[in-house]
Amino acid sequence: MSSISELYDVSWEEMRDKLRKWREENYRNSEQIVDVGEELINEHASKLGDDIWIIYEQVMIAALDCSRDDLAWSCLQELKRQFPDSHRVKRLAGMRLEALERYEDANKLYDSILQDDPTNTAARKRKISILRAQGKSSEAIRELNEYLEQFVGDQEAWHELSELYINEHDYAKAAFCLEELMMTNPHNHLYCEQYAEVKYTQGGLENLELARKYFAQALKLNNRNMRALFGLYMSASHIAASPKVSAKVKKDNVKYAAWATSQISRAYQMAGRGKKENKCSVKAVEEMLESMQITMS
């Protein structure tokens, strides 16, 4: 089996930069991380310098995803040797125990970390993840709420809480969490769009209007967001088809839906230009939009 660097003709610096990009942008492509990282560790360990420790951590977590327990164990041993008393390494040991489904041992480990350092956020988050892995979502929600009362600025935790609420179909509270995220990240179109989707799911005329407004806001922030465009079309169509609205509102929403339709067709045409199947796919899009029309049954 030839190595990655032979297969794709890349140097070790590019592999290291790729790993850094995956790490910074939260990619969870564990198979590739294991392939690239394992080769970096085995062949180019001396050239990496101090970068190697963070690569060990990244590869270890990816190895746990891919069920490569041998690799995870060796990475953990190297890290333990280099940083014998580190809480971060203890947390990694706990994650390995979680992957092996030894939740009580993992809990004991995290409790010992918290005894040493009560402000350690990583250990608390892992305990919440253990509750979630065991299927105890209501306890996980309760613990996460308590955590967020103390650490209000933790965006990851707010997003995780919103996901937990969505899984429990508690859309009002999920919307609240997403509102917190939108307040701290006003320029992020994805939070706007997810909030609009939650509002759309809740249903009801006011929620649909709010959803349409936030879909429009997401489009204003990023006019290439296709989901927001489709969402605008759907919410405007729903409002226009609702019996309780005045004629003017109906007319306005039909206009919005028509605009959204034209934008969608144009986007698909632009995407498909130069390709042979363009005509068929454009026709398919038009048919799909027609079929999505809300009809009164």
Add this chain to the structure above:
Amino acid sequence: MTQRSLRTASRASIGCARVKMASSFWKGVVGVGLFALAHAAFSAAQHRSYMRLTEKENETLPIDVSCNQLQDTDHLESHACVVFLDTASLVLCFQIVLQTLLAFVITCYGIVHISGEFKDMDASSELKNKTFDTLRNHPSFYLFNHRGRVLFRAPEQEPSTPSAQALPSNPLRLRKLENYH
């Protein structure tokens, strides 16, 4: 996905060599600019000390001239000398200023080329390419009880069951057979 991403990386490696050559050129430009700046500073300091010296000569010159009235021609020559020295030093001064400004501009231009891509001022533009694929991943909350734990498991070697040898590449099926035993 590895193939695509690493192939672009390999293509980038060829472009990288070109970029490295280009960046060493701009590094040379910055070096030359800084050297010219230092040279201009040094010559300005020298010029200043020279001006101090000639001014002292100017002050002492009239006293000498008043004492030596017989040396009228000398006085004229020295006066001409002083005038000539003044225009030369003016030109030199102008030259130093010009050199400073030029060196500054060259250094700035070179640094801009070395320092990498400019980022947009718009806060939302760097998020244009972000998708939910990566936004939804919270590394501190990763769970490991997913099907990857089973999918990627290497097939267990069981010499007692002959059917295991028949299906070595399908670990899920092996597990099902195990459950029946």
